[in-house]
Amino acid sequence: MKYLHKILNNCDEVSLLALKSAEQPLSFRKRLEMNIHLYYCRCCSNFVKQSKLIDKSLKNYLEDMQEKPPFLASDDFKGKMKEQLK
Amino acid sequence: MNELKPESWVDNYTDYLYSLAFLKTGKKEDAQDLVQETFLSAFKGKDGFRGDSSEKTWLTSILKHKLIDYYRKKNTEHPLTDYIQATTSAFQEAVFDEGNFGRFKTLIRPNYFSKSGEDYLLGEEFRKILDDCIFKMPVKLRTVFMAKYIQDEESDQICKEHGITSSNYWVVIHRSKILLRACLEKEGIL
Numbered sequence: 001m002k003y004l005h006k007i008l009n010n011c012d013e014v015s016l017l018a019l020k021s022a023e024q025p026l027s028f029r030k031r032l033e034m035n036i037h038l039y040y041c042r043c044c045s046n047f048v049k050q051s052k053l054i055d056k057s058l059k060n061y062l063e064d065m066q067e068k069p070p071f072l073a074s075d076d077f078k079g080k081m082k083e084q085l086k
Numbered sequence: 087m088n089e090l091k092p093e094s095w096v097d098n099y100t101d102y103l104y105s106l107a108f109l110k111t112g113k114k115e116d117a118q119d120l121v122q123e124t125f126l127s128a129f130k131g132k133d134g135f136r137g138d139s140s141e142k143t144w145l146t147s148i149l150k151h152k153l154i155d156y157y158r159k160k161n162t163e164h165p166l167t168d169y170i171q172a173t174t175s176a177f178q179e180a181v182f183d184e185g186n187f188g189r190f191k192t193l194i195r196p197n198y199f200s201k202s203g204e205d206y207l208l209g210e211e212f213r214k215i216l217d218d219c220i221f222k223m224p225v226k227l228r229t230v231f232m233a234k235y236i237q238d239e240e241s242d243q244i245c246k247e248h249g250i251t252s253s254n255y256w257v258v259i260h261r262s263k264i265l266l267r268a269c270l271e272k273e274g275i276l
Contacts, residue, residue, distance in 0.1 A: 005187045012178065012188035016260040023241065043194040050194070050267055057207040057216060058235045062106075066142060069101035070217040071108050077118055081096045084122070085129050 007033050011044050018048045087137040090144075092129055099142065103149055110153055110232060112225030120156060124149040150237070154247050157229070161249045169226050170254050177261055194267075219269035223262055230255065231262035 014037045017030060026034065038045050103124060107117035128148050135144060182188045206212055220228065230248060233239045239247075245255050 009187035009189045011190040012182040015190075015264070016256055019260055019263060020256050043190045046194040046196055047190075047267065049196070050270075051263055053207060054263070054266060054270070055235060056204065057212060060208065061216075061236045062146075062238075064213070065105055066099070066102040068213070069105040070221070071101070071105040073100045073104040073118065073121065077104075077121075078096050078100050081100060081122065081125055085092055085095060085125060 007036055008040055010037070011041060011047075014038065014041070014044050015047050018044065019051065088135075088140050089137065090128075090132050090135050090141055092132060095125060095128070095141075095145070099145055102142075103145060106146070107149060107153070109220065110225075110229045111156065112228070116156070120149060120152050123152050127152075157247055157249075166226055166230075166248050166250050166258075167254060170250070170257055174257070181264055215270065215273045219266050219273065222269055223265055227258055227262040227265070230258045231266070234259060 014034050017026060017034045018038070020026065021031070021034065025031075038048065100121060103121045104117055107120040108114065111117055111120070124145060128145055131148075139147075178184060178188075181191060183191050220232075223231065230244060230250075233244045233247070234241070241252065241255060245252055248255075250258070
C-alpha cells in the first residue's frame with residue numbers, strides 16, 4: 001500500500017524525473033514508475049506538457065535578446081566604454 | 087568571413103551583454119564590470135579573431151568565460167550547494183504535500199498556455215511576461231536555469247562551473263522550472 005502511494009502520489013520525485021528523462025535515460029524501474037504516475041496524475045502530466053512549451057518559448061531567447069534587451073545599461077556606462085575602446 | 091568593428095561594439099552589444107550579465111549575476115555593478123572586462127579583452131585580443139563566428143557569438147563567448155571566473159570566485163565564498171541545502175525544506179513545503187507522499191499542493195490544470203500556439207509563445211506579449219518571470223527567479227537558480235535552457239550548455243559543464251553535483255543540478259533545474267511555471271500561471275498565461 002505504501003509502495004502504491006509512493007508511485008501514485010510522489011509528484012515531487014516524478015516531476016523531477018520527467019525533466020531528467022528528457023536528457024538522460026532512466027533505469028527501467030524508474031521509467032515504469034514514472035509512466036504509471038504520469039498516466040494517473042493530471043497535475044504531473046500537465047506539468048510535463050507545460051514544461052515542454054516553456055522550453056520551446058526559450059529556444060530563441062538568447063538570439064532575440066540582442067534585438068530586445070530586457071535591461072539597458074546606462075548612457076554613462078556606454079560613454080565610458082566608448083572612451084576605453086578608442 | 088566576419089569582421090570585427092570595435093567602433094560599433096558599444097552601440098550594438100552593450101545592452102545585450104549587459105542584460106545577459108545582469109540576469110546571470112543579479113547585480114548591476116557586477117554586470118557592468120563583466121561587460122567592461124569583456125569589451126577590453128575582446129579589444130586586446132581582436133587580432134586573434136578568425137572570423138569563423140559572428141562578432142556577437144565571439145563577444146558572447148568571451149563574456150561566458152568571464153562569468154565562469156565570476157562563479158568560481160563567488161562559489162568559494164557562498165557555495166551553491168549550501169544555498170540548495172538551506173532552502174530545500176522550505177521549497178518542498180511550499181510546493182509539495184509531504185504528508186501525502188509529495189503530491190503537488192496546488193493542482194496543475196490544462197490552461198490557456200497549453201492551448202496557445204507557437205505564434206503566441208514566440209510573440210512579443212508572451213516574451214514580456216517570460217522576461218518578468220525569469221527575472222523573478224532567485225538568481226542562484228536562474229544562473230543554472232539559463233545555462234541549460236537559454237545558453238544551451240552541457241550539464242556536465244554547468245555542474246563543473248557552479249561546483250555542484252549532478253543530483254543538485256537536477257534539484258535546481260526542477261525548482262526553477264516549477265517557479266517559472268507557477269509565475270507564468272499567476273500572470274494568467276498558464
